[in-house]
Amino acid sequence: MATRSISKSTLQRLPIYLMHLKSLLPGGQSHISATTLALALGMGEVQVRKDLASVSEAGKPKVGYVITDLIEELENFLGYNDVDDAVVVGAGKLGRALLDYNGFANYGLNIVAAFDIDAGKSGVTDTGKSIFDMQKLEELCARLCIRIGILTVPADCAQAVCDRMVKSGILAILNFAPAHLIVPENVLVQNENIATSLAILSNRLKETIIKSSI
Amino acid sequence: MATRSISKSTLQRLPIYLMHLKSLLPGGQSHISATTLALALGMGEVQVRKDLASVSEAGKPKVGYVITDLIEELENFLGYNDVDDAVVVGAGKLGRALLDYNGFANYGLNIVAAFDIDAGKSGVTDTGKSIFDMQKLEELCARLCIRIGILTVPADCAQAVCDRMVKSGILAILNFAPAHLIVPENVLVQNENIATSLAILSNRLKETIIKSSI
DNA sequence: TAGATTGTTAATCGATTAACAATC
DNA sequence: TAGATTGTTAATCGATTAACAATC
Numbered sequence: 001m002a003t004r005s006i007s008k009s010t011l012q013r014l015p016i017y018l019m020h021l022k023s024l025l026p027g028g029q030s031h032i033s034a035t036t037l038a039l040a041l042g043m044g045e046v047q048v049r050k051d052l053a054s055v056s057e058a059g060k061p062k063v064g065y066v067i068t069d070l071i072e073e074l075e076n077f078l079g080y081n082d083v084d085d086a087v088v089v090g091a092g093k094l095g096r097a098l099l100d101y102n103g104f105a106n107y108g109l110n111i112v113a114a115f116d117i118d119a120g121k122s123g124v125t126d127t128g129k130s131i132f133d134m135q136k137l138e139e140l141c142a143r144l145c146i147r148i149g150i151l152t153v154p155a156d157c158a159q160a161v162c163d164r165m166v167k168s169g170i171l172a173i174l175n176f177a178p179a180h181l182i183v184p185e186n187v188l189v190q191n192e193n194i195a196t197s198l199a200i201l202s203n204r205l206k207e208t209i210i211k212s213s214i
Numbered sequence: 215m216a217t218r219s220i221s222k223s224t225l226q227r228l229p230i231y232l233m234h235l236k237s238l239l240p241g242g243q244s245h246i247s248a249t250t251l252a253l254a255l256g257m258g259e260v261q262v263r264k265d266l267a268s269v270s271e272a273g274k275p276k277v278g279y280v281i282t283d284l285i286e287e288l289e290n291f292l293g294y295n296d297v298d299d300a301v302v303v304g305a306g307k308l309g310r311a312l313l314d315y316n317g318f319a320n321y322g323l324n325i326v327a328a329f330d331i332d333a334g335k336s337g338v339t340d341t342g343k344s345i346f347d348m349q350k351l352e353e354l355c356a357r358l359c360i361r362i363g364i365l366t367v368p369a370d371c372a373q374a375v376c377d378r379m380v381k382s383g384i385l386a387i388l389n390f391a392p393a394h395l396i397v398p399e400n401v402l403v404q405n406e407n408i409a410t411s412l413a414i415l416s417n418r419l420k421e422t423i424i425k426s427s428i
Numbered sequence: 429t430a431g432a433t434t435g436t437t438a439a440t441c442g443a444t445t446a447a448c449a450a451t452c
Numbered sequence: 453t454a455g456a457t458t459g460t461t462a463a464t465c466g467a468t469t470a471a472c473a474a475t476c
Contacts, residue, residue, distance in 0.1 A: 009467065011417055015409045019392055023369070033433065041394055046435095046469060053435060061433045061476045079416045093314055097307035103392070107409050108416065147419065155237070172419045174411060178233055178317070180255055186422060190415040192408065195229045195321050197388060201404040202293045202322065203225055205361065205386045208400060223443065247457060260445060260459095267459060275452045275458045 010051045015107075016041060017051065018074040021067055033064030080108040087146050087170075089161055090153035091116035091131045094176060098150055100127045112144060117157075134164075141168035148172045155179040224265045229321075230255060231265065232288040235281055247278030294322040301360050301384075303375055304367035305330035305345045308390060312364055314341045326358060331371075348378075355382035362386045369393040 020041055024032065034052060038045035052059065052070070055077040059065050075081050083105075088095045091114045098104075099114045111129065116122070119133045132140065140146070149170040153161050158177035165173060172188045175181055181189050234255055238246065248266060252259035266273065266284070269291040273279050289295050297319075302309045305328045312318075313328045325343065330336070333347045346354065354360070363384040367375050372391035379387060386402040389395055395403050 005421075006417070007467070008414065011414050012410050015407065015413045016394060019369075019409070020394055023393070035433075042396075044469065045433095047467095049434070050436090050468090059434055061435090061474080062431080063476075064433070078413050079420065084416060093311035094308075097311045100307055104408075104412075107412050109412060148415070155233075171422065172415050174408075174415060179237070180230060180234055182256075186426065188415060188418050188422065190411050192406075192411050193229065194318075194388075194406065195233070196226050197404050197406050198318075198321050198323060199229045199292050200222065200225050201362070201386050201388060201402060202298060203220070204402050206293065207219075208385065208402065212400065221443070249457075258445065259457095261443095263458065264444090264460090273458055275450080276456050277452075278457070 006054050010054055013043070013047075013051055014055065014074055014078060017048070018071060018078065018080075021071050021074070024067060025071075030067060031064045032067050032070075034059070036064070078108070080106065083108050083110050084148055085110050085112050085144055085146055086148035086150060087112060087137075087141065088114040088150045088152060089116075089134075089137070089165060090114075090151060090177075091118075091121045092152060092154075095150075095152035096125060096131075098152065099129050099131070100125050102127065109148070111150070112146070113140065117153075134161075137164060138168045141165075141170060146170060148174070150174045150176065151181075152176045220268050224268055227257070227261075227265055228269065228288055228292060231262070232285060232292065232294075235285050235288070238281060239285075244281060245278045246281050246284075248273070250278070292322070294320065297322050297324050298362055299324050299326050299358055299360055300362035300364060301326060301351075301355065302328040302364045302366060303330075303348075303351070303379060304328075304365060304391075305332075305335045306366060306368075309364075309366035310339060310345075312366065313343050313345070314339050316341065323362070325364070326360070327354065331367075351378060352382045355379075355384060360384060362388070364388045364390070365395075366390045 017037065020037065034049040035045045038048040052065065056065065056070055056073045058069050086109050088099050088111055095114055099111055104111060113129060114131045115134050115137050116131060117134045121131050122133050124130055147170060149165045151158060151162060151173055155178045158179040159181060162173060162181045162183065166183055166187055171186065173181065175189050175191050178193055178195055183189055231251065234251065248263040249259045252262040266279065270279065270284055270287045272283050300323050302313050302325055309328055313325055318325060327343060328345045329348050329351050330345055331348045335345050336347050338344055361384060363379045365372060365376060365387055369392045372393035373395060376387060376395045376397065380397055380401055385400065389403050389405050392407055392409055397403055
């Protein structure tokens with residue numbers, strides 16, 4: 001199977017295209033050109049065309065792409081159609097917000113439950129999702145073959161909790177804790193660190209202000 | 215003033231160094247070499263050295279860097295010491311989680327209040343932060359000179375709300391809505407889209423599984 | 429046919445890595 | 453002094469952009 005390897009940068013942009021295309025659906029227009037798409041998203045048109053070429057063969061000169069087809073191809077490529085089960089570990093405010101967020105279904109992610117060290121948090125949330133005691137983590141992950149875990153515990157116990165997740169068979173971790181995780185080679189970590197985003201934003205803001213005050 | 219422009223990639227890594235250095239403080243060790251730091255974070259040692267050189271002059275051959283000094287320099291550079299006020303717009307679960315998260319203070323961000331279109335959500339949270347009706351947005355932002363806004367509304371009203379934030383004088387937006395925002399040239403947007411992270415994670419997971427099944 | 433738009437090949441740009449001289 | 457470690461200059465790598473041929 002030729003899983004043509006795709007660059008990380010392109011992969012990051014694909015969901016942006018998908019998002020925009022979906023927002024176009026109610027408008028009723030059937031086709032879109034890479035040029036138009038690039039303009040709307042403030043990207044280079046060659047970049048858009050190259051990115052789209054990596055998931056679709058359906059671009060037609062003069063008319064562009066069929067929007068619904070492109071959406072379908074993007075969703076398939078991104079795996080939004082075959083659902084993966086996931087768990088949230090750490091049922092603090094952020095953890096519970098993610099647990100109850102119903103938008104993940106659109107991205108092929110089904111959060112089945114959350115876990116917390118504080119047994120007092122066990123129970124069922126507004127939306128009917130269960131929060132279990134951490135003790136149940138290993139058994140439940142193994143039984144349901146959970147491969148994706150969302151880590152939302154404080155930094156100081158992030159590594160210890162991460163180790164337990166790995167032991168439970170989790171292969172991919174979305175890490176919201178402001179901590180660097182050490183994992184075995186076969187386990188993936190994607191850091192979702194708000195501090196990092198903030199750093200970039202405030203640095204750029206400072207530069208903007210300096211520039212505009214000259 | 216020589217605001218030596220720093221690459222975006224480096225800027226993204228600085229908070230990671232800072233985070234790790236802080237976690238080292240309780241250990242009592244006074245110095246650290248770029249080599250050690252690189253090893254701990256799974257990065258190249260030249261990269262670490264180059265990144266650190268962009269914020270510090272204090273590296274000494276043979277001994278490395280004084281940890282506390284390096285922390286100080288990183289915090290100054292990242293602006294964690296001069297606090298910026300910010301508001302959250304959209305008091306849903308995520309918005310309220312961010313509003314009540316007390317970790318932002320470490321990053322030089324002080325969230326003063328949240329706003330929501332649903333006046334029924336107005337009030338005070340557990341941690342004493344106020345949620346106001348959206349109507350108050352413009353007046354309060356102007357009065358407090360708010361320049362940073364955190365956007366946590368649903369995708370379908372993200373652009374409209376963003377426009378109001380811009381009109382209120384906000385210059386930097388941390389966007390959690392899964393939508394592409396169009397803003398004037400002088401306004402910065404940093405997208406914090408979980409779908410994107412998820413796309414990368416699940417794609418890499420798939421590749422890992424394919425590879426390991428060969 | 430003419431022209432808009434596609435997909436691709438070549439050139440440029442930026443970031444990472446390798447090599448090395450400087451120094452405590 | 454010797455060697456660990458720094459900071460920098462040059463080489464490599466990857467991603468973006470520009471140029472262009474193909475085509476509906």
